[in-house]
Amino acid sequence: MDVTRRVTMRVLLLPGLAVLLFAFLYPVALTLAAPPDGDPATVARETGTLLSDPHLLPVIARSIRVAVMTTLICLLLGFPTAYLVSRAPARWSGKLLALAIFPLMLNTVVRTYGWIAVLGGNGVLSTASQALGLGRVQLLYTETAIVLGLVQLFLPLMILSSYSSLSQQDPRLEDAARGLGAGPGRVFRQVVFPLALPGALVGCTLVFAGSITAFTTPQLLGGSRERILSTLLYSRVNVSLDWPSASAVALVMTVLVLAVAALSGRLSKRGSTTS
Amino acid sequence: MILRRPLLSLLSAIAFTVMLGPVVILLGVAFTAGSTLTFPPEGLSLRWFAAAVEYRPFIDTLGTSLVVAVASTLAALVLGVPATLALQRGAVPGRAVVENLFMTPIIVPELVLGLALFQQFMVGLHITALGTLIIGHTVLLLPYAVRVVGASLALADPKLEEAARGLGAGPVRTFFTVTLPVMRPGIISATILAFITSLNNVPLSLLLTGPGVATLPVEMLNYVQSSFDPVVAAVSVILLALSVGVALLTERLVGFNKVFGR
Amino acid sequence: MTPVVRLDGVGRRFGGAKNGVAAVDGLDLTVERGSFTTLLGPSGCGKTTTLRMIAGFIRPTSGRILLEGEDATSTPPERRNIGMVFQSYALFPHMSLTDNVGFGLRARRLPSAEVRRRAGEALELVGLSHAADRKPAELSGGQQQRVALARAVAIEPSVLLLDEPLSNLDARLRVQMRRELLRVQRETGVTAVLVTHDQDEALQLSDTMVILNSGRLEQQGDPRAVFPAPANRFVAEFLGYDNFPDVPGMGPVTIRPEHVVLSAVGTGGGADGAELDGTVTDVTYQGSHCLVGVTAGSDRVTCVHPGDEFRPGDAVRVLLPRHRLVELADGAAPAGAR
Amino acid sequence: MTPVVRLDGVGRRFGGAKNGVAAVDGLDLTVERGSFTTLLGPSGCGKTTTLRMIAGFIRPTSGRILLEGEDATSTPPERRNIGMVFQSYALFPHMSLTDNVGFGLRARRLPSAEVRRRAGEALELVGLSHAADRKPAELSGGQQQRVALARAVAIEPSVLLLDEPLSNLDARLRVQMRRELLRVQRETGVTAVLVTHDQDEALQLSDTMVILNSGRLEQQGDPRAVFPAPANRFVAEFLGYDNFPDVPGMGPVTIRPEHVVLSAVGTGGGADGAELDGTVTDVTYQGSHCLVGVTAGSDRVTCVHPGDEFRPGDAVRVLLPRHRLVELADGAAPAGAR
Amino acid sequence: PTRENDTDTLVVSTFAFATEEFMQVIGEPFEEATGIEVVLDTGNNATRLTKLRINKERPDTDVVLISDYYAQIGKEMELFEKVHPTAVPAMAEIAPWAVDPDGYGPAYTFQLLGLMYRTDTVRQPPDSWDDLYESEVPGGFALPDISVSAGPMLVQATAEAYGTGPADVDTGFERLAGIGPEALQFYTRSTELTSLLERGEVAMAPGLDNFAMNAVESGQPIGFAVPDEGRVMTANTAQIVAGAPNREGAQEFVDFLLDPEVQSEVAEVIYDKPVHPDAEVTDLMTDVAGESALDPAGTGYHQGDLELIAAERTAWLDRFVEEVAR
């Protein structure tokens, strides 16, 4: 019976895998390798150009920088939030989580325009700063603005993934650590965080992937000066209609995200030689 | 809690401010009496809601968006739940690889997936725009279905299924009467996440439109390209209210902490 | 009469034929109708694996399983008519008690009135009729245990399998549930196979006890036959024969602590048996008696002593009455701590 | 000498002052330096709550807690210098044994060489030096238990709290670990408070046993004083006094099954005590003895009988020796199953 | 779903802009006049061109309304048909510049590049590109990103004003590079620009006259100035898709679009300036752009070198980011 069961189980996997292969991997691979007006050789050449052009390398660097910053800030803000929510009384934790999921429901364009109203030279922040006599602040169209917008976009994902790890943790571990003389900070750093690392890492991967591929937010908040891979991809596809070059950009983005996913998988495995 | 954990509480307060600040601004903008997207709003009125409800393209595309969101969410669950089951319970060889494979749709830029589906499906296979939209969104939502449902199934006692088999229930009956109900919280949360993700998606949908077929977010994006008044904010508030309604109902019925945690 | 269950050279390996482990190794076993059989043995000896093979959750890698005289080696579990009680209870958390208990009956497509009636009876049997509409989470551990039992017997299984059903319960409740279990088994006349590593449980419950070690059978039989005559040192240790003294002129022997007679040096004597002089090393108060550890030469002897008069350091005489000494077939290695 | 721990009218309610439950209710308790105290009682009686208040994980809602003579009612746990061993061990799964055991020392900012040395010593103490670099998941239950113990004693706590540390272990291992525990306590001289619901454990380990019921103290004292003289029916039942016969001319009395003498009708007689004629209703084989249930009039008496000659239905004479009868202060309701 | 010889419907690929009004003043009257059902496929220029390109073998679209720059790319990809003047008689009546020199679909409306500014902070209304390039702009300024039509137009306008002509790209980029670092933002949508101006984040920016119409109409302190030299415009063209399933309908539609009455309606309702001399230009249009709204070619406006931009498009993109958007 375990044999039939195993067979049944694998059969269950097939429809999903088939759709994944047929409706995702196959068309994407085909389009990346042979985009309109291009063939694998052109794409390879364009990729070479992208990776060697001294003007485009900073774009890659900025993409990575923005994604890493976004991920770190999401982790810094999201993990403690998930922790507090997971340790709050049950009747609160549900409502707090709902509040954290809320932003996922906002239209990206509108949400981003909200930021423009906050960050602009005449925006809420600047007005407040001027009222305090600190002068005009212009955060809009800077890397900071992109990071801020992306943080807002992806914080919920970080909170949700961390929460699912944290809520499964044995709360007695914290008691044990405190009983051994560790203050709240030490307990958090040495027990709570390392144990929830797998969830946090899933969150980091999702946020990193999202930040690398997000387009609307960087475009509207960063402007043309702060060009990153996704805006480069957009201009290749939507302005110059240079599809082989767009394929090259997409390939680089995909490889970056895969590398981060692999890294986080490895970290997670190393961190959790747990039961 | 707040007193005992000043630093964590501060970070979490910042997190909520960052997340919810734009919501407040959005509300302010949507209810403004003025005609520009400024904050704080210039007086209060419902005029932009009236304008939003009257604007035909939004109404027409809302229908499409809902159809796509419902169909692709269902499809993702129908494909994803059995796959999750197999991954969690089936001793699948190379499980980690397969699991990661199911996560790949979120790492490829959606613009590229959109282009690919347009080129290979709409043009190559003559599938309608609506069909291609549903296929594309299904692929995009699959990771949510597999991951979130998987998380809840991983926590359920596998002995429950053995107990059912031992009591004389065949595999199918066991699935529907025991496994599925046990996965319910995971399925509900996956449904919410997937539905919202589909309803708000722009980059994937951008190319997958056809004569008479477009999604609401794409139409909203188009709208802000040309006229920049609070109508879009009003539409967002309407969508938000709908989603919040669904979310509140879920929280009432199941509890988000159960959905995403334990 | 055909036995309800027969294992015929059943073996089960995990993890490949080459470098895998044999969890169960050539096991022959017969379970008679209406009997209460216990599988006893240390952790990891293959008890659960054996039970799961009988239930059909896993298949033997060698040998055959006969149910009601027919080869059922590859029958799926839902067609074996077997009731199973799990250590973790495995109650369906989303169903009321009635629905839990009626699950197996509905799976047999009985009319719903019939399902309700029989589920009610089964709940009655375990004294939980009043809680029929609750969900498992609203019950205490002992109550959940009883629901699991009711659910398993409601289908009138040809055999009831229980995998350490009592080990999650506290000591008092465990004793109480043992009685309950025995009562239900006697009342329904169901054939029962129970896995445990608690010798008291096995002694108290079983008609036949089966002692396993590393996937192999060590001894089997009526507890009243097995207990006084353990076949070897492994079984003896497992049954609480703590003393393996060297008695001049005899092969390997063992004796229970409660059969050792302890007296102050100089008193007593003359009884039939081996006598040793030694020193008390430790005394453990146990309420109605003390456990006294004595070192006598190279031997360590543990004795149950009704009084509390000895203290570490006292010189004592230890009597091992001849008729209490049990000769062992071998001097096999001790069971060893996990 | 100031007691290490003193509870002064300590109470703890859960869920609001109005409709909440009092888990602990006005408890006075003194733990002497170097002693081994056990808190004994049925499930839900407030043992864990008491321990967690001593450790500082929760605060009393009334009363005071003094540690080393000083009011520590609102001192956070990390400043109480208390070692705690949890039922589930609560070992840090991501740390090696050395790191687990050294955790508390690092928290005290000892130099790392010192941490390593003392963690090593603590592991040595529990015989796990060889596994110092393993992670907890690579250990058996008994070994994990020992690590938890080592971790708790490594900080040289002023008091060691143990919450049912042995109840996850199987019977054999439990007995073995009890000895281990006692040895470590004696060797280190640490003051220990252990929670259990197993009377054997309490009898065996404690200098003082404290019996709780519904958050209140029932009886307290040296096991050798408490055991032979339970103060009331609740304590008696809890300590295994299963019989509460009506003895003409006496108030409420109790007697242990092993003190009841059973004989065939017509034999024996004449001993000092109450005699009852009755019928055997059930016999439970327990290896070295049988538990025989006898109904005599309206009384049910359970007897430990060394032989196996009685069968249900036999007419027997039950002797309750006078010097074994224990008079009870009250006739309070039995502890009742959960 | 492929359409072949489908004479009952006409698929019009058009801007996702004012689609309701589009149907009201063009779509529905056309349906009434011909009995052909009009179906819109909306989206931005690039998206629609991409779809046409991929659909090239089996097109499902008949008419494409598209900006001249993308029309140029489309021509080179052979996505459009040449239009025989007899098939679209109105082509003989429209302004000569609006007729495609290579015989493809005509321009049916146009937009002028000029300087948008805040009338309150910029005291002296600008009248030359010098006001952007050679003077400090009080209140700051924005520039179009190279990805919006105004971007490449500005390069050519600058090239013409300061160099040898619209094709003197090096001069254009050089001058832009000089002011790029001072620009607050390089806008990528018209609404982004109007929003920047309305909120006073900038006081001046090169932009198209259409961007200003709403603001001027609603009385906001925003004006539009036509520079004295370097006048570049962009046109929206109507192209017939090569192999269109309903070619005749497409021809009829283009002819209909150029009809002076329709053009007047479009000007009134959609604010698009007509190319037919008989069509009525609204007062708002002349208020904003003056004489040029009536006869752009007459005031020196031209479309620049479309072939050049199309050929160099990726290079311009990168060059802009490297040299200007710094």
Ligand SMILES: Nc1ncnc2c1ncn2[C@@H]1O[C@H](COP(=O)(O)OP(=O)(O)OP(=O)(O)O)[C@@H](O)[C@H]1O
């Ligand atoms: N699925 C499996 N894969 C690999 N090894 C297994 C598996 N199941 C059991 N084993 C191994 O087979 C042996 C017997 O396991 P089993 O669970 O039958 O023991 P048990 O007697 O029930 O022990 P316990 O008293 O601890 O429950 C053990 O060594 C165990 O590690």
Ligand SMILES: Nc1ncnc2c1ncn2[C@@H]1O[C@H](COP(=O)(O)OP(=O)(O)OP(=O)(O)O)[C@@H](O)[C@H]1O
């Ligand atoms: N956090 C809590 N909220 C509400 N009630 C609680 C809480 N903790 C304990 N209680 C209640 O307080 C009472 C005492 O609980 P406690 O855990 O101290 O019992 P215990 O003696 O340790 O029992 P056990 O032997 O089952 O561990 C119980 O009725 C329990 O349900």
Ligand SMILES: NCCCCNCCCN
């Ligand atoms: N534009 C790419 C964004 C990919 C990340 N999607 C996350 C959606 C959260 N609802």
Ligand SMILES: [Mg+2]
């Ligand atoms: Mg087992």
Ligand SMILES: [Mg+2]
């Ligand atoms: Mg407890």
